[in-house]
Structure formats: structure tokens, C-alpha cells
Amino acid sequence: MWMNHDKQNHILLIVIIFVLMFLFAGTAVISFYLAYTSNLVLYKMVLNIILIAASFMSFYIFMNSIFIIKLLRGQTISVLGRKVVKSSLGFIYPKIVHLGAIFGLNKDKIQEIFSEINNRIILSQRLKVRPEEILVLLPHCLQRSACKHKITNDISNCKRCAACDIDDLIELKEKYDVKMFVATGGTVARKIIKEQTTRAIIAVACERDLISGILDVRGIPVIGIVNDRPEGPCMNTRVKARQIEEIIQHFIGEEE
Numbered sequence: 001m002w003m004n005h006d007k008q009n010h011i012l013l014i015v016i017i018f019v020l021m022f023l024f025a026g027t028a029v030i031s032f033y034l035a036y037t038s039n040l041v042l043y044k045m046v047l048n049i050i051l052i053a054a055s056f057m058s059f060y061i062f063m064n065s066i067f068i069i070k071l072l073r074g075q076t077i078s079v080l081g082r083k084v085v086k087s088s089l090g091f092i093y094p095k096i097v098h099l100g101a102i103f104g105l106n107k108d109k110i111q112e113i114f115s116e117i118n119n120r121i122i123l124s125q126r127l128k129v130r131p132e133e134i135l136v137l138l139p140h141c142l143q144r145s146a147c148k149h150k151i152t153n154d155i156s157n158c159k160r161c162a163a164c165d166i167d168d169l170i171e172l173k174e175k176y177d178v179k180m181f182v183a184t185g186g187t188v189a190r191k192i193i194k195e196q197t198t199r200a201i202i203a204v205a206c207e208r209d210l211i212s213g214i215l216d217v218r219g220i221p222v223i224g225i226v227n228d229r230p231e232g233p234c235m236n237t238r239v240k241a242r243q244i245e246e247i248i249q250h251f252i253g254e255e256e
């Protein structure tokens with residue numbers, strides 16, 4: 001199955017996660033030392049609370065790093081591991097973005113790797129979904145900017161001229177009978193998700209929109225695919241229909 005293999009960025013991400021872990025571990029050690037050398041009862045109590053919280057966080061991040069390394073190496077992880085990583089995505093991710101900036105790791109790259117981690121968790125769950133329960137959400141920028149046909153309300157308004165990837169994507173929609181919508185932004189995407197009976201979402205977007213969508217949608221698995229932007233952001237972007245097809249096949253149990 002298609003997957004991103006950007007090893008250098010994976011290693012940098014793991015290093016950043018370990019730095020985060022050591023920051024908490026360092027806080028725990030300093031709190032322990034200060035509590036040990038102090039005679040003030042209240043001060044000691046506060047330091048002991050910080051010590052316990054920082055030790056717990058350090059252990060939690062360590063567990064996460066083990067599971068994330070396994071996922072990025074393509075190994076399967078236990079149900080517990082999936083739950084630990086999933087629960088931490090919203091918590092660890094913002095801190096990693098800040099630390100990543102210090103280490104010179106591009107924000108887009110961090111978002112892409114987190115989206116990849118999320119995808120790996122979902123795909124390893126081996127969910128089985130009927131085609132009509134799959135919702136494919138596409139960004140408006142996939143449509144050729146010069147195209148005059150309004151496909152945001154109804155993608156079937158496309159005249160199938162093949163000037164953009166919408167043509168191939170409609171072919172997929174017809175082949176598998178999945179639901180497919182073009183969203184002009186996060187608010188519209190949320191509205192579409194609310195209105196549709198959906199058990200799995202395949203979302204195409206830029207890194208930033210993908211990660212906010214993944215963290216935003218609760219209770220429905222979201223597979224994120226980053227679009228290609230050969231002409232810059234938000235303009236005539238591209239996606240390979242084959243990537244989406246592989247995920248549809250995975251969900252409906254027709255993997256090749």
C-alpha cells in the first residue's frame with residue numbers, strides 16, 4: 001500500500017520526541033532535588049506534585065515514542081499501543097511543532113508525519129466498511145482554476161474534460177460507489193461529515209488542513225492524503241487517484 005517513506009524526517013521527529021521526554025524527565029529530576037534540599041513543607045508538597053506529573057509525562061512520552069517508532073517502521077502495534085498513540089496525537093503534536101521549529105524541522109513535514117502516523121494506526125485496525133459508508137473529501141483547489149463548472153455543490157457537474165484529477169476521481173466514485181464531495185474549507189467539510197452517514201473518511205488536503213481535520217473529527221477514522229502542489233498552494237493541486245483507490249480497496253476488503 002502507498003505510504004510516505006521520508007526516513008530523515010522520521011528520525012528527526014523521533015529525536016524531537018525524545019527531547020520532549022528529556023525535558024519532562026529533567027523537570028522531574030530538578031523538582032526531586034529541590035524538594036529533597038528544602039525544609040519548607042508547602043514548597044516541598046508543590047515540588048512533589050510537579051515531580052509526579054513530570055515523571056508520568058516523561059514515561060507517557062517514552063511509551064509513545066516506542067509505539068511511534070514501530071508504526072513508522074511499518075510494524076503492527078497492539079490495541080493498547082494504538083490507543084496510547086491516538087490519545088496523545090492532540091497533546092504531543094502542538095509541542096512537537098514548537099520544538100521542531102527550534103530544530104529546523106519544517107511544520108509541513110511534522111504535519112505530514114503525524115498524518116502518516118494517524119493513517120498507519122487506522123490501516124492497522126483493518127476496519128471493514130461498505131463502499132457507501134466511505135466519504136471521500138476533496139479540496140476545491142484540485143479543480144482546474146480556469147474551469148467554470150461548479151463542482152462544490154455536486155461533483156457530477158464536472159464535464160469530464162480530463163484537464164484536472166477530478167475526472168479520474170469521479171471514475172473512482174462510479175467504480176466503487178463511494179460518496180465524494182468537494183469542500184471549500186474546514187467549515188463546509190464539517191457540515192458534509194455531519195450530513196452524511198459515514199464510517200470512514202478519506203480526506204485530501206494540504207498538511208495543515210489534514211492535521212486539523214484529523215484532530216477535529218471524533219469517532220470516525222480519517223485517512224489523510226497530502227495533495228501535490230506543483231503550482232504553489234491552493235492552485236491546480238494534484239492527487240493520484242490510485243492512492244485513494246488503494247485505501248478504498250483496503251476499507252472494503254478488496255486489497256490487491
Ligand code: SF4
Nearest residue numbers: 147158159161162164
Ligand atoms: S475535469 Fe474538466 S470539467 Fe471537470 S473539474 Fe476538471 S477542468 Fe472542470
